[in-house]
Amino acid sequence: MPSRPVLRFAPSPNGRLHLGHAYSALFTWSVAEALGGIALLRIEDIDAQRSKPEFDAAIIEDLHWLGLSWPQPVLRQSTRFEAYAEAAARLKEMGLLYPCFCTRRQVAERATGTDPDGAPLYPGTCRHLSAQQRADRLAKCHPYQWRLLTDKAHALTGPLAVTSFDIKGNLSELAADPEKWGDAVIVRKETPTSYHLSVTVDDAFQGVTHVTRGMDLYHATDLHRLLQALLGLPAPLYCHHRLVLDDGDIKLAKSRGSQSLADLRAAGWTAADVRQALGFGSPTSE
Numbered sequence: 001m002p003s004r005p006v007l008r009f010a011p012s013p014n015g016r017l018h019l020g021h022a023y024s025a026l027f028t029w030s031v032a033e034a035l036g037g038i039a040l041l042r043i044e045d046i047d048a049q050r051s052k053p054e055f056d057a058a059i060i061e062d063l064h065w066l067g068l069s070w071p072q073p074v075l076r077q078s079t080r081f082e083a084y085a086e087a088a089a090r091l092k093e094m095g096l097l098y099p100c101f102c103t104r105r106q107v108a109e110r111a112t113g114t115d116p117d118g119a120p121l122y123p124g125t126c127r128h129l130s131a132q133q134r135a136d137r138l139a140k141c142h143p144y145q146w147r148l149l150t151d152k153a154h155a156l157t158g159p160l161a162v163t164s165f166d167i168k169g170n171l172s173e174l175a176a177d178p179e180k181w182g183d184a185v186i187v188r189k190e191t192p193t194s195y196h197l198s199v200t201v202d203d204a205f206q207g208v209t210h211v212t213r214g215m216d217l218y219h220a221t222d223l224h225r226l227l228q229a230l231l232g233l234p235a236p237l238y239c240h241h242r243l244v245l246d247d248g249d250i251k252l253a254k255s256r257g258s259q260s261l262a263d264l265r266a267a268g269w270t271a272a273d274v275r276q277a278l279g280f281g282s283p284t285s286e
């Protein structure tokens with residue numbers, strides 16, 4: 001592990017940044033400063049339909065406005081599909097991925113419960129296809145996805161732990177439980193990777209030692225830990241921060257029309273006002 005801590009902020013360019021993102025970014029830069037490390041910017045733009053260049057540019061503008069900067073060029077995940085394909089190929093060679101032809105609707109109808117995000121838990125339908133059925137469906141060339149044999153993969157790695165850190169340097173370890181995700185999608189239909197695969201590959205590629213992100217991704221970490229072990233990648237330390245709440249206990253989200261930093265700026269807020277409102281009194285980076 002490099003001696004200097006490396007952190008990252010990894011927004012998706014599918015909308016303007018809002019206060020929840022600003023909290024996550026300021027948290028990341030303040031932890032980097034406290035640990036004597038650096039914070040990098042990664043744009044998670046694997047979703048070609050939802051990612052827009054104007055949002056990418058706006059993220060950079062908003063972060064600079066907040067007074068944040070990064071010592072290395074921005075990494076855009078849309079430039080990294082080859083690396084994700086290699087990682088997926090390794091998992092396939094290990095016999096740990098299988099093609100899944102189910103539609104969203106079929107998964108919802110046959111679900112056996114919900115995953116930690118509250119989405120229908122995949123019942124494993126395509127896992128049980130015969131070789132002939134699978135070959136027939138592959139030949140029909142329908143778009144399909146690739147799912148992980150999560151229980152088999154976990155049995156292969158053996159028990160895994162996620163190590164969490166806090167800003168005072170305290171570490172704590174908890175057993176990872178990736179199987180609560182069922183057979184997670186690792187390569188999506190509409191893009192040749194997934195959030196889980198690309199975040200795991202890129203945290204390692206960027207040498208990230210400390211991952212700071214919202215509590216909404218707490219459970220995803222167990223799956224990331226499994227992928228790291230399968231792909232022989234180092235395991236960073238994790239710190240999941242609180243989510244900035246809006247209207248009581250609704251997570252601030254672009255889809256709910258939360259006020260963006262641009263809206264606040266237009267309404268006369270300064271970067272110092274944002275920092276103060278979020279509990280980050282003084283600039284963490286000049």
Ligand code: GLU
Nearest residue numbers: 010011012044199213217
């Ligand atoms: N791109 C993800 C998001 O915008 C964050 C990924 C991460 O921090 O691991 O929610």
